[in-house]
Amino acid sequence: VAAVNGRTDADAIARRFSSKGYSAYVEQPPHGTGTVFRVRIGTFRTKREAETIAAKLQKEEQIKPWVTR
Numbered sequence: 001v002a003a004v005n006g007r008t009d010a011d012a013i014a015r016r017f018s019s020k021g022y023s024a025y026v027e028q029p030p031h032g033t034g035t036v037f038r039v040r041i042g043t044f045r046t047k048r049e050a051e052t053i054a055a056k057l058q059k060e061e062q063i064k065p066w067v068t069r
Contacts, residue, residue, distance in 0.1 A: 001013070001017065001024070001039050001040065001041055001057060001061075001063060001065045002038070002039040002063070003036050003037070003038050003039070004036070004037055004039070005035050005036060005037070006035075006037070007026070007028075007037055009037075010026045010037035010038070010039050011026060013039045014026050014039050017039070017041060022041045022053075023041060023042065023043075024039060024040065024041050025039075025040055025041075026038070026039055026040075027039075027040055041053065041057070041065070047067065050067045051067055054066070054067055
């Protein structure tokens with residue numbers, strides 16, 4: 001749902017989504033690849049389930065999430 005340069009910002013975003021009932025977490029960048037922390041929501045059993053939540057997030061949070069494996 002987000003990619004930011006600072007861990008503090010990523011943690012704040014993850015907490016915001018967690019407080020709304022989403023299973024949000026921060027994915028740390030692989031060693032030596034920069035400082036972009038990814039905030040993710042999931043996991044989901046099916047792609048359809050993930051896309052449903054992505055559409056809900058887009059509507060309710062005015063963000064454009066992307067679905068990955």
